[in-house]
Amino acid sequence: MAQMRYREALNAALREELGRDERVILMGEDIGVFGGAFKVTDGLLEEFGEKRIRDTPISENTIVGVGVGAAMTGLRPVVELMTINFALLAFDQIVNHAAHIHYMFGGQVRVPLVVRMPQGAGHQLGPTHSHCLEAMFLHVPGLLVAVPATAADAKGLLKSAIREENPVIFIEHESLYGVRGEVPEGEDELVPFGLARVAREGSDVTIVGVSRMALTAERAAETLASEHGVQAEVIDPRTLRPLDLDTILESVRKTNHCVIVEEGWPHGGVGANLAALVSEQAFDDLDAPVQRVAGADVPMPYSKPLEDIAYPHEPQIVHAALAALGTRADAAGAQGATR
Amino acid sequence: MASLPEPDRTREWLSTMTLIRRFEERAGEMYARAKVGGFLHLSIGEEATIVGSARALRDSDYLISTYRSHGHALVRGTPPENVMAELFGRVDGCSGGRGGSMHMFDLSRRFMGGYGIVGGNLPIAAGIALSSDYRDTDEVTLCVFGDGASNQGTFGETLNLAALWKLPVVFMVTNNQFGMGTALRRHSAVTDLQRKGESLGVPGMRCDGMDVLDTHAVLAEAVARVREERCPVLVEAVTYRFRGHSMADPEQYRTKEEVALWRERDPIPAFAELLIGEGVIDEAERERIDAEAIARVDAAVEFAEASPFPAPESLYDDVYVLDPNVRGRYSAQTSEEQANRARTAAAAPEDSAQAANDEIPQQLTQALAAGEDGGETSATGSSAAGSSAAGAS
Ligand SMILES: Cc1ncc(C[n+]2csc(CCOP(=O)(O)OP(=O)(O)O)c2C)c(N)n1
Numbered sequence: 158m159a160q161m162r163y164r165e166a167l168n169a170a171l172r173e174e175l176g177r178d179e180r181v182i183l184m185g186e187d188i189g190v191f192g193g194a195f196k197v198t199d200g201l202l203e204e205f206g207e208k209r210i211r212d213t214p215i216s217e218n219t220i221v222g223v224g225v226g227a228a229m230t231g232l233r234p235v236v237e238l239m240t241i242n243f244a245l246l247a248f249d250q251i252v253n254h255a256a257h258i259h260y261m262f263g264g265q266v267r268v269p270l271v272v273r274m275p276q277g278a279g280h281q282l283g284p285t286h287s288h289c290l291e292a293m294f295l296h297v298p299g300l301l302v303a304v305p306a307t308a309a310d311a312k313g314l315l316k317s318a319i320r321e322e323n324p325v326i327f328i329e330h331e332s333l334y335g336v337r338g339e340v341p342e343g344e345d346e347l348v349p350f351g352l353a354r355v356a357r358e359g360s361d362v363t364i365v366g367v368s369r370m371a372l373t374a375e376r377a378a379e380t381l382a383s384e385h386g387v388q389a390e391v392i393d394p395r396t397l398r399p400l401d402l403d404t405i406l407e408s409v410r411k412t413n414h415c416v417i418v419e420e421g422w423p424h425g426g427v428g429a430n431l432a433a434l435v436s437e438q439a440f441d442d443l444d445a446p447v448q449r450v451a452g453a454d455v456p457m458p459y460s461k462p463l464e465d466i467a468y469p470h471e472p473q474i475v476h477a478a479l480a481a482l483g484t485r486a487d488a489a490g491a492q493g494a495t496r
Numbered sequence: 497m498a499s500l501p502e503p504d505r506t507r508e509w510l511s512t513m514t515l516i517r518r519f520e521e522r523a524g525e526m527y528a529r530a531k532v533g534g535f536l537h538l539s540i541g542e543e544a545t546i547v548g549s550a551r552a553l554r555d556s557d558y559l560i561s562t563y564r565s566h567g568h569a570l571v572r573g574t575p576p577e578n579v580m581a582e583l584f585g586r587v588d589g590c591s592g593g594r595g596g597s598m599h600m601f602d603l604s605r606r607f608m609g610g611y612g613i614v615g616g617n618l619p620i621a622a623g624i625a626l627s628s629d630y631r632d633t634d635e636v637t638l639c640v641f642g643d644g645a646s647n648q649g650t651f652g653e654t655l656n657l658a659a660l661w662k663l664p665v666v667f668m669v670t671n672n673q674f675g676m677g678t679a680l681r682r683h684s685a686v687t688d689l690q691r692k693g694e695s696l697g698v699p700g701m702r703c704d705g706m707d708v709l710d711t712h713a714v715l716a717e718a719v720a721r722v723r724e725e726r727c728p729v730l731v732e733a734v735t736y737r738f739r740g741h742s743m744a745d746p747e748q749y750r751t752k753e754e755v756a757l758w759r760e761r762d763p764i765p766a767f768a769e770l771l772i773g774e775g776v777i778d779e780a781e782r783e784r785i786d787a788e789a790i791a792r793v794d795a796a797v798e799f800a801e802a803s804p805f806p807a808p809e810s811l812y813d814d815v816y817v818l819d820p821n822v823r824g825r826y827s828a829q830t831s832e833e834q835a836n837r838a839r840t841a842a843a844a845p846e847d848s849a850q851a852a853n854d855e856i857p858q859q860l861t862q863a864l865a866a867g868e869d870g871g872e873t874s875a876t877g878s879s880a881a882g883s884s885a886a887g888a889s
Contacts, residue, residue, distance in 0.1 A: 182630070208630070214660065219619040219653035226623020229608065230558075232630060234623075253613050254620065262601035262609060263592025264814035298815050298827070322817035351824020399824030434828070 159342050163305075164334040166312035167197045167273075171235065173344055174319040175205050178233060181319060184211045184220055185237030194239045195275060195334050217243050221250040221272060225324075228270040229258065233319060241276040241290050241328060255324040256299030271318045275329040277369060277420060278457050278468045287457035287464075289421035291368065294326040295397045295430065301325045301350060302397040306371035308338030310395055313348025321350070330369045351399030355408070359388035362414040362478045365405055366393055367427050370418040370450075370469060377474035389478055397427060405431070406439050413444040414481040420468050423451035448477040500709070503776045509551060509708050510771060511785050513543040513764050516567040518789040519576055522797060523566065523583055523597075527743050531800075532583045534596045537564040541706075541738035544763035545670050546571050548703070548711025549638060549733070552719045558606045558628070558637040560621045563598035565610030568640065572607040574600070576796035586803035593806045594814075608637075614675075615648030617641060618667070622654050625663040629726065636723050638666045638715075644675020646692055647684060658728040659697030665728045666718045667698070670705065672737040677749035693730040705735030706761045709770075738762075808838035 161169065175181050187194055189202040189212040202210040213220045217238055224234040238244050244251065255268050278287040294302045301323050305311040311329065318325040356371060357378050366374030371393035378389035390408050394401060409415050415435050417428040428449040435447050453467040500506060520538045527536045539546065546567040550559060561568040569579050574590050582589030583597055591601045598612040608624060611617040621639035628635035645651060646669055658665050669689050673680055680687050690700030703714035711733055718729045736758035740747050747755075768785075771777045777785075812834050816826045827834065 216653035222619020223623035226620035230627040351822040401824040
């Protein structure tokens with residue numbers, strides 16, 4: 158095990174895979190000379206050279222499309238989009254092309270492409286720079302979606318993503334880049350896609366936390382235990398496609414209560430989707446409706462007090478868990494735990 | 497006029513242009529008989545741009561095209577049987593019935609696809625070329641798109657990036673004078689399209705797209721230059737689309753006289769007469785070439801008719817390359833739900849195919865009568881199969 162920041166773990170994953178497989182190339186805006194807008198690719202240009210670490214013009218749709226074409230003809234491109242908000246300019250290449258080419262051409266060709274980008278609020282960047290859009294990508298058949306929350310998962314999942322045969326949308330979180338964690342060492346320490354991480358075991362309520370919210374949910378679980386005597390089981394799905402629904406369902410069968418936490422918008426969100434799946438497939442095991450905690454249904458405001466309440470925090474998760482468990486919700490409300 | 501290449505080659509060019517023409521005429525008939533669904537974009541009139549350019553390539557070069565790409569598949573050697581079967585939506589189609597007219601594909605012949613999104617193929621072409629370079633080959637990618645596509649963001653983005661990265665792409669803009677019903681001068685501030693890449697560092701060339709010899713000569717020069725210098729060029733092929741944009745196009749945006757004028761320059765008879773004049777073929781051979789093309793297309797229709805529709809159980813195949821070691825679910829739908837869908841769907845296709853058969857010719861007539869450029873009324877029938885009922889783009 159090594160102590161690493163999330164950012165360093167990603168950097169290590171890229172470095173190892175570049176070293177391991179000649180077909181891997183990196184493309185993105187300011188990933189080379191500048192070292193990456195979030196310094197994820199720092200030092201890679203010096204180590205691997207311009208042929209493999211390619212600074213691109215600011216042309217998101219085209220960069221992704223170049224990745225698609227290169228992936229169709231034998232390379233394993235990793236494209237960095239500076240933030241997820243700019244991925245919207247590349248939606249044509251991501252959805253109409255990367256995601257559909259394998260199916261649309263009858264399986265003749267594969268698109269082993271990784272598109273990496275960070276998401277998330279908290280830095281007062283306002284509506285065009287703060288969103289969490291994993292639900293948009295999850296919506297699309299043909300894409301895989303990874304949402305690592307820890308340094309270990311950042312590294313292990315990125316290595317798996319690069320070795321994947323399908324296009325992967327790899328969603329990092331801006332607020333996590335500096336967070337340290339234990340990371341297993343070794344070239345072949347992968348985190349497989351489609352395997353959830355049970356971050357905390359518990360018997361009273363299942364809390365599923367997506368992306369950064371897995372960590373917020375863990376903290377909420379500590380509060381639930383220390384202040385309310387509630388043992389929450391916290392599950393981080395790690396990849397939304399493929400989805401380890403079985404681990405979630407097994408947990409719900411044990412706890413009979415379920416809360417889903419995401420930072421993105423509620424309508425058509427990941428929580429809405431998971432809540433539907435849990436309700437469809439574990440209805441008889443539920444003692445209460447599935448609770449959702451999501452971002453506010455608004456564009457992200459700039460002003461700090463507004464931004465703060467526009468995405469979920471620990472007290473809201475505590476409140477939702479208690480609400481799921483019934484009577485104790487009022488008590489929590491009375492304590493002013495909600496924002 | 498460019499000098500005449502060897503007789504075997506020019507004969508083959510004439511044969512292939514004729515095959516594409518006969519194939520598309522028949523495809524149009526099959527569409528009217530509702531054997532073919534969706535949109536059908538024909539390149540009748542543009543055959544010289546297809547054959548002249550593709551014959552400037554080596555087999556190891558890549559060709560990537562648009563939704564108007566039956567000819568591009570055929571010129572690369574995809575059997576007409578498989579192209580027709582794709583139009584019919586059958587398993588033996590060159591995209592397994594998944595793509596249809598707009599999405600032909602043949603990896604084995606390095607035909608890297610037809611793409612339904614205007615301008616969507618340009619970045620992909622650059623990526624293919626990047627990979628050719630990365631592998632230290634001297635392969636070239638020919639990227640074909642329309643005059644309308646030259647207004648897309650991907651045009652500027654890709655030309656800039658290709659010039660910056662010195663990628664071996666020949667960008668060929670097939671200027672058939674229209675983007676759907678919008679004439680070149682009404683959609684592009686610069687109508688001298690060969691110059692549209694200049695500010696992006698991509699030099700331009702132009703060829704007479706009604707003349708297969710000139711198209712070939714200019715493209716051969718462009719391809720050689722790109723192969724040698726590893727830098728992109730933009731070639732404008734000036735041509736004309738004889739038929740409507742798609743099958744549901746009442747052609748209100750141009751006059752019959754204009755079409756007739758261009759038809760006088762039909763690239764196929766023009767080239768046939770030139771070959772006869774030069775003594776490369778005689779009248780009998782010209783007829784034989786035509787008869788062969790027709791026979792080949794007959795066989796293609798027969799093959800497509802006989803080819804089965806994809807099995808309902810195949811609906812979920814090839815969405816992903818599945819890894820059996822993965823525990824999680826790739827689909828939001830369980831395998832049971834997937835199987836159920838196949839079972840419940842099993843009864844439907846025949847009914848809807850029948851409904852489509854009855855309705856489509858009527859829709860076409862309506863479309864023509866309505867005089868809309870892709871408007872609601874043009875083809876918004878209630879065909880259960882969805883054939884041609886989706887507008888006119
Ligand atoms: C992104 C996008 N916008 C609009 C359309 C609808 N559409 C299909 S073909 C076409 C005209 C394109 O004209 P041009 O690029 O000149 O090619 P041509 O059809 O003449 O071969 C349009 C607008 C589309 N398929 N994709």
